[in-house]
Amino acid sequence: MNFETVLYEVNQGVALITLNRPSVMNAINQTLGDELYSAFKLADSDPSVRAVVLTGAGRGFCSGQDLNDRIAVDESVSLANSVRERYNILIAKMQNMRVPVVAAINGACAGAGMGFALACDLRFASVNAKFTMAFSNIGLAPDSGTSYTLPRLVGLSKALELAWTGDVFDAKEAHHLGVVNRVFESADLLSKTMEFAQKLAAGPTLAYQLTKQAIVQNFDASLPDALEREARLQDIAGRSYDFREGVRAFTERRAPRFRGN
CATH class of the missing domain: 1.10.12 (Lyase 2-enoyl-coa Hydratase; Chain  A, domain 2)
Structure with missing residues (x-):
């Protein structure tokens, strides 16, 4: 399939899905949300795909919701419906994939972008990656599954702290908290993640x-x-x-x- 905001390729049994709006740190607009869901659906239906890697183009993994998108600027838009139609179905699809999904977090990972990362089965990060829940910084509550996934990784109290403060934390702290499984030098992140995913793809x-x-x-x-x-x-x-x-x-x-x- 040809996508406008997502890159998709399959190599040695691994589907590499790349968020491709680097000029806005891969912020999520309607097109990206729709295409990312389609990419995961495509991978899930392809018997040759036995693992998936999700990453971002450019300096960021995903900076969260694009605040210039209609969902953020049009007061007539129901955020409840937008969350259900854009994020809920996507997070559910990622969590229910028939094959392992590994995030290669190459930079900023914020808000709904953090939701995407946490919906993956495993998370590998660049030493330059930065994380923030971000929702409270613009007066919102968590979405994109983060209120479910984050406490299961870091515990209830720490999850509340991270959600309330919106504090930015680095890859070292993310590893310490259990948010990411492994940390690599930036130049090695994608190759190491693909190598790991290819081993999974060759497994049972x-x-x-x-x-x-x-x-x-x-x-x-x-x-x-x-x-x-x-x-x-x-x-x-x-x-x-x-x-x-x-x-x-x-x-x-x-x-x-x-x-x-």
Whole structure:
């Protein structure tokens, strides 16, 4: 597909999705929101895609909502409807992808842009990346899933502090808080992230999907429910080609060749 505000390419099983409005630090307007959803939908429907990397063009990952867009300047626009139609469906799509999604955070990551990053399964950051919830700085409450994802990473009290103050924090602090998994030099960020994603793409992606379901859904489950969910998901995994291939490879003392099914 040809996009105006998103770059999309697939290499070695990894779909690289790049937010491409560098002149405004990849701020989100209607077109970018629509095209990003379409890009994730395209990746999810392509059987050759076994992992996704999300990054930004230029100096920023994503600076959040474009405040020159109609959603911000037209008082007749319902923010509730805009959040539901632009952000909620996109965050839900990202969270429910059948393959791993890794963010390569190359610069400013603010507001809804932070929501995009937190909706990814893993986050790798450049040493130059900067983070802020930002919503309170313009008199808004959190959206883009951040009120759900951030407390699960940093805890309730710290999430409130970051949301209320809108403080900017760097990649080192983000790593300390658990917001990002790894930090790289700027020149190495994309190559290291793609290398990691390509290893995931060569792995048992059905098992990865089931693993995510178990960990996310069991986060606030009772122990009996968690154990039963593990049994159900393990039954699915046990019927897969990848499980049989994994056992064969182990007994034959060779590397497995997983297919993701």
